[in-house]
Amino acid sequence: xxxxxxxxxxxxxxxxxxxxxxxxxxxxxxxxxxxxxxxxxxxxxxxxxxxxxxxxxxxxxxxxxxxxxxxxxxxxxxxxxxxxxxxxxxxxxxxxxxxxxxxxxxxxxxxxxxxxxxxxxxxxxxxxxxxxxxxxxxxxxxxxxxxxxxxxxxxxxxxxxxxxxxxxxxxxxxxxxxxxxxxxxxxxxxxxxxxxxxxxxxxxxxxxxxxxxxxxxxxxxxxxxxxxxxxxxxxxxxxxxxxxxxxxxxxxxxxxxxxxxxxxxxxxxxxxxxxxxxxxxxxxxxxxxxxxxxxxxxxxxxxxxxxxxxxxxxxxxxxxxxxxxxxxxxxxxxxxxxxxxxxxxxxxxxxxxxxxxxxxxxxxxxxxxxxxxxxxxxxxxxxxxxxxxxxxxxxxxxxxxxxxxxxxxxxxxxxxxxxxxxxxxxxxxxxxxx
Amino acid sequence: xxxxxxxxxxxxxxxxxxxxxxxxxxxxxxxxxxxxxxxxxxxxxxxxxxxxxxxxxxxxxxxxxxxxxxxxxxxxxxxxxxxxxxxxxxxxxxxxxxxxxxxxxxxxxxxxxxxxxxxxxxxxxxxxxxxxxxxxxxxxxxxxxxxxxxxxxxxxxxxxxxxxxxxxxxxxxxxxxxxxxxx
Numbered sequence: 019x020x021x022x023x024x025x026x027x028x029x030x031x032x033x034x035x036x037x038x039x040x041x042x043x044x045x046x047x048x049x050x051x052x053x054x055x056x057x058x059x060x061x062x063x064x065x066x067x068x069x070x071x072x073x074x075x076x077x078x079x080x081x082x083x084x085x086x087x088x089x090x091x092x093x094x095x096x097x098x099x100x101x102x103x104x105x106x107x108x109x110x111x112x113x114x115x116x117x118x119x120x121x122x123x124x125x126x127x128x129x130x131x132x133x134x135x136x137x138x139x140x141x142x143x144x145x146x147x148x149x150x151x152x153x154x155x156x157x158x159x160x161x162x163x164x165x166x167x168x169x170x171x172x173x174x175x176x177x178x179x180x181x182x183x184x185x186x187x188x189x190x191x192x193x194x195x196x197x198x199x200x201x202x203x204x205x206x207x208x209x210x211x212x213x214x215x216x217x218x219x220x221x222x223x224x225x226x227x228x229x230x231x232x233x234x235x236x237x238x239x240x241x242x243x244x245x246x247x248x249x250x251x252x253x254x255x256x257x258x259x260x261x262x263x264x265x266x267x268x269x270x271x272x273x274x275x276x277x278x279x280x281x282x283x284x285x286x287x288x289x290x291x292x293x294x295x296x297x298x299x300x301x302x303x304x305x306x307x308x309x310x311x312x313x314x315x316x317x318x319x320x321x322x323x324x325x326x327x328x329x330x331x332x333x334x335x336x337x338x339x340x341x342x343x344x345x346x347x348x349x350x351x352x353x354x355x356x357x358x359x360x361x362x363x364x365x366x367x368x369x370x371x372x373x374x375x376x377x378x379x380x381x382x383x384x385x386x387x388x389x390x391x392x393x394x395x396x397x398x399x400x401x402x403x404x405x406x407x408x409x410x411x412x413x414x415x416x417x418x419x420x421x422x423x424x425x426x427x428x429x430x431x432x433x434x435x436x437x438x439x440x441x442x443x444x445x446x447x448x449x450x451x452x
Numbered sequence: 453x454x455x456x457x458x459x460x461x462x463x464x465x466x467x468x469x470x471x472x473x474x475x476x477x478x479x480x481x482x483x484x485x486x487x488x489x490x491x492x493x494x495x496x497x498x499x500x501x502x503x504x505x506x507x508x509x510x511x512x513x514x515x516x517x518x519x520x521x522x523x524x525x526x527x528x529x530x531x532x533x534x535x536x537x538x539x540x541x542x543x544x545x546x547x548x549x550x551x552x553x554x555x556x557x558x559x560x561x562x563x564x565x566x567x568x569x570x571x572x573x574x575x576x577x578x579x580x581x582x583x584x585x586x587x588x589x590x591x592x593x594x595x596x597x598x599x600x601x602x603x604x605x606x607x608x609x610x611x612x613x614x615x616x617x618x619x620x621x622x623x624x625x626x627x628x629x630x631x632x633x634x635x
Contacts, residue, residue: 374502375498394526
């Protein structure tokens with residue numbers, strides 16, 4: 019699992035965004051525009067443009083999807099009441115649901131036909147209203163809130179509500195056969211939180227920290243610590259999940275545009291580097307070049323570790339004929355130094371030279387996937403040799419990474435990988451779904 | 453038709469040159485190999501020296517001697533390893549030179565090529581591996597937002613400014629800060 023992005027989706031936002039997903043591969047994002055109207059953008063096989071849905075909002079929106087093709091959007095109106103608009107075979111008009119709100123709303127749906135809306139009241143407490151065969155009245159759930167609430171439901175009959183307290187920490191209250199008390203989850207928040215769930219028993223909470231970056235905390239059998247996801251946010255985050263192991267987050271950037279970062283399983287090559295001699299082109303540079311090329315076909319490169327090895331007798335490594343499936347005694351000895359690398363992780367050893375002289379050599383002992391790269395190798399040799407480890411062969415094309423004519427001859431950098439080569443790489447056991 | 457420098461270079465510039473094909477260029481390639489050894493590309497010089505050894509001609513010795521005098525140890529390693537490919541009479545002069553090399557790795561490869569054990573060399577040699585501080589990996593600029601610095605300090609499990617001590621007394625009653633219990 020890897021975080022991808024940030025990606026700009028344009029627009030000029032004047033509120034926190036909100037997002038819901040009604041099915042795998044579908045996202046619906048809402049925000050207030052500079053005209054204070056509700057604006058909508060969606061993803062389904064690509065991003066739509068922005069669509070205005072009218073209204074005059076005095077808060078950011080909230081949205082839930084109780085089934086495919088159904089969206090329920092909530093906002094605060096100029097009268098500070100809760101207003102509602104929904105999509106089902108077309109957009110409804112606006113419906114007032116009353117109340118006096120001192121925050122934006124939050125909404126979740128635990129089943130088709132069920133909506134649970136949360137707001138802050140004039141007493142700064144959390145208030146709750148729900149829809150099931152008709153709208154309930156307002157119920158106070160206490161607390162002293164300093165933010166909009168956030169809510170998610172991981173199963174029928176379960177609600178998890180998050181708010182910022184007067185101590186700027188994250189606070190949590192949940193419903194399962196009755197309401198819990200408040201639980202502090204720490205942190206120093208400079209925004210409202212948002213929360214999504216991709217499985218029963220899983221919660222992912224996102225907030226802005228004092229450094230204006232997005233921070234993440236999750237629950238799965240217990241609460242994690244805080245993880246920074248970077249960015250420079252000028253809003254609170256919005257989060258939704260369209261299925262297991264997928265989270266999409268949205269924020270406003272310093273340019274007031276909508277920005278997107280997402281968590282997904284991607285084919286990943288985990289690379290460990292071991293230095294006997296520092297290469298002329300730095301490890302950082304060759305890693306970046308590899309990321310440039312591999313990233314162009316959607317393969318992620320993770321630099322798992324770096325280690326200096328003091329093995330002078332292997333620094334000019336005998337690689338023999340350097341053919342796949344064959345390795346010399348010196349290669350066997352060097353490649354034994356994996357030091358906790360996973361069985362399918364690739365280990366690259368930077369040596370002074372090979373005998374005979376090669377830029378690099380991807381021949382490796384069985385069960386020890388890896389390659390050697392010589393000090394004088396080019397900026398592309400590292401990715402080229404790992405390409406061999408992943409099953410790629412030479413080609414006669416100097417625009418491609420796997421050129422057999424020498425990567426020093428690459429004429430149109432960055433060099434290419436083809437779709438067929440991507441298929442080979444992804445099918446390799448040394449490309450892992452992480 | 454005479455072999456050109458570019459033809460020889462084209463055979464040697466790949467990551468993993470086909471040394472059999474390179475050796476098959478024959479003695480006509482030797483002047484170009486000499487130029488490569490004397491040129492400014494150490495990787496190419498090392499490959500050229502090794503090919504010269506595979507060609508194993510009288511002219512090869514001159515090239516390997518030039519490689520043996522190269523300032524880059526990796527080129528001298530290639531010369532040392534290449535002496536294994538030379539006829540014994542040709543190898544001796546090169547090996548005699550490299551036996552005195554300042555670099556233990558060069559001497560070790562030279563000893564191996566001469567059929568001698570290199571263990572003694574390593575036993576007496578200081579570790580020669582450069583222990584330079586590894587260069588820190590520059591932050592990727594991929595996926596950054598406007599104004600974002602890549603060198604974010606990832607404080608493990610805590611947010612900026614957060615105190616490690618959670619006020620448990622407040623949390624204990626299931627109330628939020630400032631909240632009064634309901635009567």
